[in-house]
Amino acid sequence: MLTLDRPKATAPLAPVRPHAVIIGSGFGGLAAAVRLGARGYRVTVLEKLATPGGRAIVHRQDGFTFDAGPTIVTAPFLFEELWALCGRKMSDDVDLRPITPFYQIRFADGALFNVTADRAAMRAEVAKFNPADVAGYQRFMACSEAIYQTGFEKLGDVPFDTPMDMLRIAGDLVRLEGYRSVYGLVAKFFKDERLRTVFSFHPLLIGGSPFRATAVYCLISFLEQRFGVHFAMGGTGELVKGLCGLIARQGGAVRCKAEVSEILVDKGAAVGVRLASGETLQADIVVSNADSAWTYRKLLPPSQRRRWSDRKLDKAKYSMGLFVWYFGVDRRYDDVEHHTILLGPRYRALLRDIFERKILADDFSLYLHRPTATDPSLAPEGCDAFYVLSPVPNLEGGQDWSELAEGYRRKIADALEATVLPDLGRHIVTSRIATPQTFHDTLNSYRGAGFGLEPILTQSAWFRPHNRSEELRNLFLVGAGTHPGAGLPGVLSSAKVLDRIAPDVRVFNHA
Ligand SMILES: Cc1cc2nc3c(=O)[nH]c(=O)nc-3n(C[C@H](O)[C@H](O)[C@H](O)COP(=O)(O)OP(=O)(O)OC[C@H]3O[C@@H](n4cnc5c(N)ncnc54)[C@H](O)[C@@H]3O)c2cc1C
Secondary structure (H helix, E strand, O other): OOOOOOOOOOOOOOOOOOOOEEEEOHHHHHHHHHHHHOOOOEEEEEEEOOOOOOOOOOOEEOEEEEOOOOOOEEEOOOHHHHHHOOOOOHHOOOOOOOOOOOOOEOOOOEEEEOOOOOOOHHHHHHHHHHHHHHHHHHHHHHHHHHHHHHHHOOOOOOOOOHHHHHHHHHHHHHHHHOOHHHHHHHHHHOHHHHHHHHHHHHHHHHEEEEEEEHHHHHHHHHHHHHHHEEOOOOOOHHHHHHHHHHHHHHOOEEEEEEEEEEEEEEEOEEEEEEEEOOOOOOOOEEEEOOOOOHHHHHHHHHHHHOOOOOHHHOOOOOOOOEEEEEEEOOOOOOOOOOOOEEOOOOOOHHHHHHHOOOOOOOOOEEEEEEHHHHOOOHHHOOOOOEEEEEEOOOHHHHOOOOHHHHHHHHHHHHHHHOOOOOHHHHHEEEEEEEEEEHHHHOOOOOHHOOOOOOHHHOOOHHOOOOOOOOOOEEEEEEEOOOOOOHHHHHHHHHHHHHHHOOOOOOHOOOO
């Protein structure tokens, strides 16, 4: 539940509401806007693009609706809290439906593993691959729950401002073996290599390699099982629309086509922003939901930065890039689940190619989204909307995507046609592509990373750019590049951290 450590204030409410400017309208920015609006701030969200949502922007073309990014909604209570802050229920605006199976994992040899909330069904799935691992599965889920209780419930929405905050959790980190990688911890519980994959791939959902991300992310298995996997009817864009509606009801504003070019500083404090158009906006607090590396590198001059110097940002490790192909077909593939993960022949070696060698391999693993399995209204009648996502190196790999994209798309289309989408080539009626270059150019994503800074232990909690900026007073960060990290639960939690640390409106004297 929501607990707030708000600064005590004795002065009466300021007659003119203090102004919070939020840079970016990703889920982190929108959630921050709702929380600050509920605190009494006058909120202006400034978004570079023509429509809000950030990675969750919606593409509509040829009668198809494509959510650009997040599709798997976990921890729905984090959304529910935002509606509750406005005296409403999420169901007033959004029809969120549980999905089962959560996802189907398809191995290169055609073997299938359905992930669901049903423990007995899960034990049966595990037994299909290796009966001897059923006991390990039970122990793994107990371990995942313990990590969830500490990593998510206790630490997910608290600020990490000082090294002491990190020291405070050192014992928990050691006890929960957070120093291991996700794969390293999972391998303790499962002997079968395929089961190790099933229970360790989750960091890829937030931009990390299972072989490098801290084992704290093993909490995702429990989180999914406890709260389910959901889909918003009409698409994830309905959640974006719902949050923008809450902001409007609070009297806040979401301004699109309003790119911020500079955070304005006076005597060590953020005091406003300058837009690319030259317009300036005064602010009592500035919250950046833009990529954290981009925020520091491009919006604050080096002279204003002590911790996040260009050198430190250059040396940091960034999450993988994403190649996403959105396509519509003039038929339905009714035996394809809403969420399918198609694993290629290699796991560890492929991830090494992506994260360490930064080469574009010939093989790939894919996530296939078929939202029309749940909501046929997202495509014309009798049609299916899809997107397929392939983790690829970020722009540090030096790939020229203007040259590579079409060939890579065709290779993926062939792989899908040979497996789950027979005759695909004959049925495509609409298509669009996003590459790491797109992420860089449209979303201001540093190095074209799909999820901001990579989620490794040495870039987590206090080691990540802080929610309360280390550089300026009255500058705050929310979103994937700050604590706790990427993914919808992560960025919504970052707004909860902000709620704890943003000044009470009564400390501003605008009388
Ligand atoms: C393809 C894909 C699939 C995903 N699938 C899932 C999933 O199924 N489930 C899940 O939980 N997570 C998923 N994720 C991760 C999740 O979508 C992200 O971590 C999350 O949405 C990021 O939110 P954010 O608050 O960090 O903001 P972002 O979505 O990154 O938005 C930041 C916004 O800031 C704007 N901006 C940047 N610079 C400026 C500027 N100077 N001025 C004004 N505006 C600016 C950008 O235009 C953008 O709109 C997925 C991500 C991708 C890319």
